[in-house]
Amino acid sequence: MSNGLSRLFKKIPLHAIVIAIVLVWITPSLGLFVSSFRPADRIASTGWWTVITSPSELTLDLYRQALAGEGMAQSFMNSLFISIPATVIPIMIAAFAAYAFAWMSFPGRNILFTIIVGLLVVPLQMTFIPILRIYNQTGLTGSFLGIWLAHAAYGLPFSIYLLRNFFGSLPRDLFESAFLDGASSFDIFFRLVMPLSVPSLASLVIFQFMWVWNDLLVALIYLGGTPSVAPMTVTISNLVNSLGGNWQVLTAAAFISMILPLLVFFTLQRYFVKGILAGSVKG
Amino acid sequence: MDRLLTGIVVVVGVPLATVLYVAIIEWIVARFSFRVREKIRPILWFGPAVLLLTFYLIYPTINTIYLSLFNADSSEYVGFDNYIFAFTNNRMLEAFRNNLLWLVFFTAATVVFGLIIATLADRVRYETAVKSLIFLPMVISSVAAGVIWKLMYEFEPKGQPQTGTVNAFLTTILPDFTPQAWLVNTNTNNPALIVIGIWMWTGFSMVILSAALKGIPEELLEAARVDGANEFQIFRSITLPMIQSTIAVVVTTMIINVLKIFDIVYVMTNGNLGTEVIANRMYKEMFNFRHFGRASAIAVILLTAVIPVMLYNIRRFREQEELR
Numbered sequence: 273m274s275n276g277l278s279r280l281f282k283k284i285p286l287h288a289i290v291i292a293i294v295l296v297w298i299t300p301s302l303g304l305f306v307s308s309f310r311p312a313d314r315i316a317s318t319g320w321w322t323v324i325t326s327p328s329e330l331t332l333d334l335y336r337q338a339l340a341g342e343g344m345a346q347s348f349m350n351s352l353f354i355s356i357p358a359t360v361i362p363i364m365i366a367a368f369a370a371y372a373f374a375w376m377s378f379p380g381r382n383i384l385f386t387i388i389v390g391l392l393v394v395p396l397q398m399t400f401i402p403i404l405r406i407y408n409q410t411g412l413t414g415s416f417l418g419i420w421l422a423h424a425a426y427g428l429p430f431s432i433y434l435l436r437n438f439f440g441s442l443p444r445d446l447f448e449s450a451f452l453d454g455a456s457s458f459d460i461f462f463r464l465v466m467p468l469s470v471p472s473l474a475s476l477v478i479f480q481f482m483w484v485w486n487d488l489l490v491a492l493i494y495l496g497g498t499p500s501v502a503p504m505t506v507t508i509s510n511l512v513n514s515l516g517g518n519w520q521v522l523t524a525a526a527f528i529s530m531i532l533p534l535l536v537f538f539t540l541q542r543y544f545v546k547g548i549l550a551g552s553v554k555g
Numbered sequence: 556m557d558r559l560l561t562g563i564v565v566v567v568g569v570p571l572a573t574v575l576y577v578a579i580i581e582w583i584v585a586r587f588s589f590r591v592r593e594k595i596r597p598i599l600w601f602g603p604a605v606l607l608l609t610f611y612l613i614y615p616t617i618n619t620i621y622l623s624l625f626n627a628d629s630s631e632y633v634g635f636d637n638y639i640f641a642f643t644n645n646r647m648l649e650a651f652r653n654n655l656l657w658l659v660f661f662t663a664a665t666v667v668f669g670l671i672i673a674t675l676a677d678r679v680r681y682e683t684a685v686k687s688l689i690f691l692p693m694v695i696s697s698v699a700a701g702v703i704w705k706l707m708y709e710f711e712p713k714g715q716p717q718t719g720t721v722n723a724f725l726t727t728i729l730p731d732f733t734p735q736a737w738l739v740n741t742n743t744n745n746p747a748l749i750v751i752g753i754w755m756w757t758g759f760s761m762v763i764l765s766a767a768l769k770g771i772p773e774e775l776l777e778a779a780r781v782d783g784a785n786e787f788q789i790f791r792s793i794t795l796p797m798i799q800s801t802i803a804v805v806v807t808t809m810i811i812n813v814l815k816i817f818d819i820v821y822v823m824t825n826g827n828l829g830t831e832v833i834a835n836r837m838y839k840e841m842f843n844f845r846h847f848g849r850a851s852a853i854a855v856i857l858l859t860a861v862i863p864v865m866l867y868n869i870r871r872f873r874e875q876e877e878l879r
Contacts, residue, residue: 290675290685298752303720304703319718320706353561357569364573369604378597384605389872391612392860395815397837397854399615401622401847416561418570425611428604457596458581459666462574463729470785487820490836505698509822512701519705526702533694538696541687544694550761 308334308527312520317533324444334524343499343507344525351485351503351529353416358423358484363476365424366431371461372433374439375447385436391429399426400493407494414498422494427480434550439465475547478540482533494508504529576603581852597635616858623851627844637852647853650831656745657752657816657832662809666754667800669760673768674790676761686765691759697818702824704751710736741829751819756812760805767801768794807864812858833857 306320314322323330338344350354372378375386403422404413412418442465450460466473488505495501502510508525537544566612580599584592626633641647676685692700709719717723721733739749770818771794779789815836820826826835840850 286675286678290672290679293672293675294685294688297754297757299689299720300703300707301695304699307706317718318716319719319720319723345837349558350621353565354835356565360570360573361755363571365603365607369601372597372600376593376597378594378601379646381597383600385871387613387868388608388863389869392868393811394612394616395834395861397815397834397855398619398858399612400854401841401851403611404617404620416565422609422611425607425859427609432604436804448791452738454672456581456585458577482694486698488696488698488821489834489838505696508700508702512698512705512822513825522702522705524815526751530695530699533696537691537694540710545762545766548759549766552581 286357298503304523304526308523309360309518310334312518315520316527319456320500329519334521335528337521338524338528341521343502343503344528345550346500347502347504347507348528354419354423354491354503355481355484357420358418359477361420362424362431362480363473366471366476367435367466367473368461369428369432369467370435370439372445373436374442374522384481388432392433396426396490397452404493413498416501419494419501421447421493422490423484426490427483431476434476434547435469435472437550438469471543471546472550474540475550478536480546481536485533498520506550563739564718610833620855622847623755623846623855625851627846627848629847633848637848638847638856641804641852641856646831647851649829650809650836651834652827653745653815653818656724657749657813658747658810660746661752661756661816662806664749665756665760665809666756666764666805668753669805670764670802672757672766673761677732677765677768685757686761687762690734692755695759698822700751701819701822704747705753708747710734713875720858737827738824744824744830747825748819751823752816755819756809760809763801763805765800765824771797806865811861811864814857860862 275351302448303320303385307315309332310320310323311329311331373381407413407418413419446464447460450464455463481513485503486505488509491503491506495503495506497506497510499507504525508522508529509524512524514521557756560728577600578598584599587595621627623637624632624634625661626636668831676682676689678791679685707720707721709717710722711717711719711734717726717734719734719737721737725732726734737743775793776789779793784792815834815840816832820830820832820835823839824830826832826839833856837850837853837857838852852856
């Protein structure tokens with residue numbers, strides 16, 4: 273037997289274990305995916321794996337139902353309306369601050385930054401009651417603006433931390449020569465720092481976007497259950513507990529809520545992993 | 556019409572406003588002399604961030620500590636009553652017990668599985684595909700994961716065809732197995748919830764540990780192999796010591812996650828049937844019972860629990876800074 277072949281045989285247990293783990297890990301998602309294309313009464317009476325013997329039953333019924341009723345289409349839009357500004361605002365504001373922390377000198381710089389490092393792990397629970405009281409008084413409860421600002425603030429410590437470390441690693445000469453050429457801070461920031469930081473910014477954008485898109489708790493607290501502004505997570509979790517008889521439609525709804533994160537993940541995976549590695553300390 | 560307006564504000568207005576902010580502050584600082592300019596410029600650049608952090612994190616934290624010493628509607632000082640409640644109430648004790656269960660099993664399992672998968676995947680050519688698929692649950696919401704696992708844990712009485720994946724699998728390979736109502740049975744519901752957490756978070760620890768494994772110089776491992784060490788010896792005496800600090804990072808991240816675990820429990824059982832956790836308890840005190848004093852006290856307990864991690868992070872950060 274050739275050497276290569278015997279090595280292949282030796283590796284069979286390894287391949288078997290790896291493939292078994294992967295199968296265990298994807299089975300739950302696969303179950304949801306397959307179920308979402310089955311008729312409701314079949315989901316209730318047989319397991320999703322029976323489609324192998326009756327593939328003709330596959331249908332888009334649940335998707336039609338999910339999008340038609342229960343405000344699912346609207347909550348999809350709400351999720352977008354919440355997530356986009358709640359991603360842009362903190363990252364831009366964090367970038368401004370990170371630029372100051374990395375390349376400007378001012379008294380108290382280190383103390384201020386140490387506080388930000390400390391804030392990384394503060395449980396959000398510490399903030400809900402005082403802010404909700406202020407929101408109730410000012411009418412920000414149940415408004416997009418209220419949740420944008422809350423998410424923005426909650427995302428700031430991590431974003432500042434990550435960007436400041438990245439900005440700080442840019443070469444000093446770059447700034448000096450740009451400054452000598454008479455470039456303004458505005459130009460240096462938008463024409464030099466930001467373009468050079470695209471990889472870090474990309475991973476941060478993905479992170480913050482996913483965090484907000486998948487968030488349930490902050491939305492529950494500040495949106496006060498108002499259906500017209502509820503994101504997908506809130507709408508689906510309400511249905512989980514109330515739908516009773518027609519719970520099968522949730523399979524389609526859950527999958528709709530997963531499409532965007534999955535798309536982002538598979539197209540921008542590289543940045544995603546980079547972001548995790550750069551700062552695995554988010555609170 | 557209203558929606559369209561929101562859409563425009565969201566896509567164009569917000570990004571534009573942030574750029575405009577810099578343009579305006581730079582226009583303002585340009586009016587001043589060089590000396591003044593260099594003083595006020597940093598303040599204007601970090602100002603919005605510090606304002607938001609103060610308003611949304613620092614002030615509320617202090618205020619919550621204060622409120623935890625008051626009664627339900629914060630009208631009367633009650634001393635440490637809310638804390639006494641938190642440490643003596645049965646539902647709270649149940650929540651502490653469950654968070655401890657989560658802490659031990661979730662943390663251990665995510666780190667151990669993450670390490671095993673990272674190590675094994677490193678030895679096959681389709682490593683990237685393996686890692687993507689293990690990581691996938693990490694990008695979906697706990698709510699979607701809840702729906703996924705409702706299908707997994709679905710229960711039909713013994714003798715009926717099982718529609719839940721777990722029961723169907725177990726009754727097929729073990730004909731004597733009695734199908735379980737995993738989320739209802741008080742012996743299995745906590746483990747069942749923890750499994751969901753492990754399924755979601757193992758990918759996270761795998762990614763970090765995998766990067767650490769790849770950072771170990773190949774020559775070192777090769778030298779050990781030449782000296783006749785087997786793979787297990789290499790793993791124990793070279794790999795593990797070299798990724799120690801990375802494991803510490805993963806463990807602290809998981810501990811922080813576990814203390815605040817909320818979504819999975821809220822969606823699956825809402826803390827009923829003995830599955831209560833601290834964060835869900837706080838939510839209930841806040842919204843169902845409107846007892847802001849107790850809710851605040853519970854939040855403070857959570858904060859106290861993360862303080863060691865906070866100090867550890869700050870120390871690590873200081874050390875890094877000295878190396879710069």
